[in-house]
Amino acid sequence: MNRTLTDFVLKGGRLIDPAGGRDGQFDVRVRNGKIEAIDANLETNGANDIDIKGHIVTPGLIDVHLHLMKGLGAFGVDPDIFGVGSAVTTVVDAGSAGHTLLDVFRNYVTDNAKTRVLNYINLSTLGGVSGPGYSILADPRLIDEAKIEQAVEANRDIIVGIKIMATGGALGAQGLKPLERARKLGDSLKLPLLVHIGESWTKDTAPVHVGDVLKYLRAGDIVTHMFTVHPGGLLDGNRKLWPQVRDAKASGVLMDVGHGLHNLNFDVARKVLDQGLHPDGVSTDGHRGNRAGPVYDLPTTMAKLMALGFSLNQVIEMATANAAKLLGRTSELGTLRIGASADISVLKIQDREWKAVDSQNGTIPAHQTITPVYAIRGEKIYEPLAVEPP
Ligand SMILES: [Zn+2]
Numbered sequence: 001m002n003r004t005l006t007d008f009v010l011k012g013g014r015l016i017d018p019a020g021g022r023d024g025q026f027d028v029r030v031r032n033g034k035i036e037a038i039d040a041n042l043e044t045n046g047a048n049d050i051d052i053k054g055h056i057v058t059p060g061l062i063d064v065h066l067h068l069m070k071g072l073g074a075f076g077v078d079p080d081i082f083g084v085g086s087a088v089t090t091v092v093d094a095g096s097a098g099h100t101l102l103d104v105f106r107n108y109v110t111d112n113a114k115t116r117v118l119n120y121i122n123l124s125t126l127g128g129v130s131g132p133g134y135s136i137l138a139d140p141r142l143i144d145e146a147k148i149e150q151a152v153e154a155n156r157d158i159i160v161g162i163k164i165m166a167t168g169g170a171l172g173a174q175g176l177k178p179l180e181r182a183r184k185l186g187d188s189l190k191l192p193l194l195v196h197i198g199e200s201w202t203k204d205t206a207p208v209h210v211g212d213v214l215k216y217l218r219a220g221d222i223v224t225h226m227f228t229v230h231p232g233g234l235l236d237g238n239r240k241l242w243p244q245v246r247d248a249k250a251s252g253v254l255m256d257v258g259h260g261l262h263n264l265n266f267d268v269a270r271k272v273l274d275q276g277l278h279p280d281g282v283s284t285d286g287h288r289g290n291r292a293g294p295v296y297d298l299p300t301t302m303a304k305l306m307a308l309g310f311s312l313n314q315v316i317e318m319a320t321a322n323a324a325k326l327l328g329r330t331s332e333l334g335t336l337r338i339g340a341s342a343d344i345s346v347l348k349i350q351d352r353e354w355k356a357v358d359s360q361n362g363t364i365p366a367h368q369t370i371t372p373v374y375a376i377r378g379e380k381i382y383e384p385l386a387v388e389p390p
Contacts, residue, residue, distance in 0.1 A: 003381045005048050007031045010376075012053035013346065016313055019059070019321035019335035023313065028057060030342040033378030038336060050381070052346055055373055058316050059335050060089030060343035062323035063298045065194070065224050065258045065283035068109055068117060069096035073131040075287035082286040083115025085385035086297035087345045087372030090116040090323075090333060094194060094224070094258075094285070095163030098127035099144065099151040110158055114382065115375075116343075118327065120163040120194045121151060123182050124170075133201035136165060138172025145185050152189050160327045161192040161222070166213045167232065169202025176208070179216040186221070192328070193221040198228030200262035207231035211244035219252025222326060226255040226279060227272060229265035229360060239271050249277055254326055259301050259359065260285030261294070266358045269308055279305070281326045282318040294357050296387050299347055299370040307356040307366035312349060315370075346374040 008030055015026040015038070027042035028035060066082055067075035068091060076096060083091045097105040102121060110117040122128070123143055124136040136142060152159050164182050165171075171178055179195075186193045195217065199207040210223075210232055217223070226234055234245045249255065257264060257279050282302055284295045295301065302315040310318075324334025336344065348371045355363040372384035 002383060004379050005381060006379055007046070008048040008050055009042050009044050010052050010057055010344070010346065011044070011049050012051060013055045013057040015057045016316050017059055017320070017336050018313060018317035019324070028336065028344065030376065033341055035336055035338055035340055035342050038338065052373070056347045056349055058345045058347065059320040060333070060375065060377070061087060061298055061319045061345045062090040062327070062333060063088050063283050063286065064092045064281045064323050064326055065094045065256060065285050066091050067096055067128060067287035068093040069105060069128065070109065072096055073128050074289060075128060075131070077286060077288040077291065079109060079113045079115050079117045081291060081385060082284060082297060083113065084375035084377065084382035086299065087347055087375045087384060088115065088298050089343050089345060089375050089377055090118065092118045092120065092160060092327065094120050095122035096128040098122040098125040099147040100125055101127055101129070102151040102155055106155060106158060114377070114380070117158070118160050119158050120161045121148060121159055123148070123162055123164045123178060133169055135170060135172035137170050137178040138174050140174060140177070143178060143181055145181065148185060149189060152191065159191065160329070161194045162186055163194045163196070165196045166208055167196065167199050167202060168205035168207050169199065171208060176212055179213060183216045193217060195221065195223050196225060197223055197232050198225045198230040198263055199232050200228065200230045210234060211242050214244045214248040214253065217248060217253045220254065222254045222256050222281070224256040224258035224283070225260070225263035226257060227265055227269040228263040229268050230262065233268065234272055234277070235268060241272065241275050241277060245277065254280040256281040256283055256326070257301065257305070258283050258285040259295050261290045262359050264304070264359045266308065266362045266364050273308060279318060281323050282315060291387065294359055297372065299372055303366060303368060303370040304356045306368055307364050342376050342378055344376040346376070347371065348373050
């Protein structure tokens with residue numbers, strides 16, 4: 001049951017806050033919605049105790065790629081399902097809305113959610129209206145820089161970048177021209193580009209080479225679906241990283257997981273990771289069609305990365321400090337600060353043998369699970385929504 005408490009202490013948990021330099025047993029006191037104290041053994045002094053012995057406390061988890069326009073197309077899911085219902089306090093929509101739908105997104109999704117909902121505005125006027133697999137950038141009239149600019153300027157508080165589907169299916173006869181236009185727009189609006197790679201929805205079009213896409217990206221831009229098995233991914237025919245991928249990463253282009261129905265493949269992930277390329281962000285690409293598997297939630301996606309060899313601290317860093325950097329929001333997100341509004345996740349880590357499943361039904365052995373316990377925003381304490389465990 002969700003609760004509202006004006007004064008409480010999270011007692012006995014292990015706090016892991018990579019950006020704040022903390023890993024150890026710390027209590028956290030929240031009063032009037034703000035973090036009042038973080039200390040090894042806080043006196044309760046009349047506050048409510050929430051006993052979280054054996055659990056992990058982290059800065060509010062951030063899921064940087066989902067589809068959150070509830071009811072829209074095949075994808076739109078209620079943000080609180082993957083958000084506070086999954087011990088995640090911030091979720092980011094990846095391109096459901098083009099400029100025409102941005103006000104609707106804001107009023108209907110962001111302003112009605114219990115979770116903080118941020119937004120990558122779609123370069124295409126159509127956004128996610130048509131569903132996946134359509135040529136949403138193939139007509140030059142479907143990009144309207146002036147209108148995008150107006151929408152962005154009116155909504156800077158929620159907009160974190162511009163989403164581009166860099167697939168043969170989406171770009172169609174326009175080829176790379178939309179990327180050129182996105183580059184100019186990103187520069188003039190000072191917003192990063194979030195670029196979908198991998199021909200996951202359209203099989204009959206020539207894929208776009210990732211090297212061609214990367215020519216248009218700069219430090220701070222983000223490539224999502226880094227572990228896709230579909231044409232247009234990070235590996236060449238010999239399963240080596242394309243040299244342009246190494247160069248892009250070295251120049252500061254960021255890489256995001258974007259699990260989704262199609263785009264987390266463990267074989268590809270192993271090959272990419274073995275060649276030294278690591279994710280900057282971990283995200284579910286959560287939508288209506290993958291909550292019941294293979295994605296489930298962000299904590300499960302983090303546990304899959306642990307099965308691939310990352311430590312608990314590393315995956316927490318990806319979902320907190322690194323995600324805040326990727327969104328350009330380090331002053332408000334990604335770490336616990338005294339005096340700031342409470343934005344906290346509580347997780348349960350268990351030693352258990354299970355099989356992690358990827359988007360192609362491939363499995364690898366996993367030894368630990370991560371499950372949601374609470375999402376805390378201000379005075380509100382949210383319990384997780386039911387999800388079938390993997
Ligand atoms: Zn997506």
